[in-house]
Structure formats: C-alpha cells, structure tokens
Amino acid sequence: MNEERDGDAAAAAARHARYGRLPGRIRFEEMTEGVEAGPNGGVRASYAPEGAWKYYACLALDLGL
Template identity: 85%
Template sequence: MNEELTGDAAAAAARHARYGKLPERIRFEEMTEGVEAGPSDGTRASYDPAGTWKYYSCLALDLGL
C-alpha cells in the first residue's frame, strides 16, 4: 500500500502538508451588515458658504502677501 508519489501528486502532497486546506467560503450575506442611519441634524450635510473661510487655506494669505 505504500506507493511512491510522482510529479504533480508529490507536489500536491507537499503543498497540502505545508499549508493544509483552504478555509471554508464565506457567503456574501455573511459579509454584509445592514445598519439603520441615525437621526441627522443636518450639520454634516449642510453647506455654509459664509463659514467656509474657516477651512480655506491660501499660502499668500498665510505669508501676509
């Protein structure tokens, strides 16, 4: 019963001995999660043109030119 492995079979046996088997597949439904969005007060999504100067960066203004 002790057969000698040749070529591809020997490589496959060595690979299996070294790495074992692959993990089980994960279904797509198990990878995703549905979450309800929380209440929004509108501050994150709103755009205020008068308040954008706080975040504007200009090298000429920083250097006082």
C-alpha cells in the first residue's frame, strides 16, 4: 500500500510540474476581430445552376445504386 501511495505522489508531482498552472486569461477584445464588409455582403462567387450539382452529395449515387 505504501508503494502505491509513493507512485501516486510521484504521478501527482509530475502532473503538477506539467499542468500546475492555468494559462493567463484572454480578454474578449482579443478574441474578436472586426472586418469591414463589402457592398456585396461577403458573397464573392456567383450562383451557377449548371455547376450546382457538383456540390451536392447523394448516398445512392455514391454507392452506385
């Protein structure tokens, strides 16, 4: 039983050495970023109906059914 406590104490000491302190706080201002939006509302690509089929997935088609 004593050996188990020594192992637990050693593991706890190693864990404390590695994770003993939490990182510093991050302010809310550092987490957000303001970006100016353009007149098109952020949409860069136009809709092309003839190529729209490329972006849809169908399990039946993937399995060859």
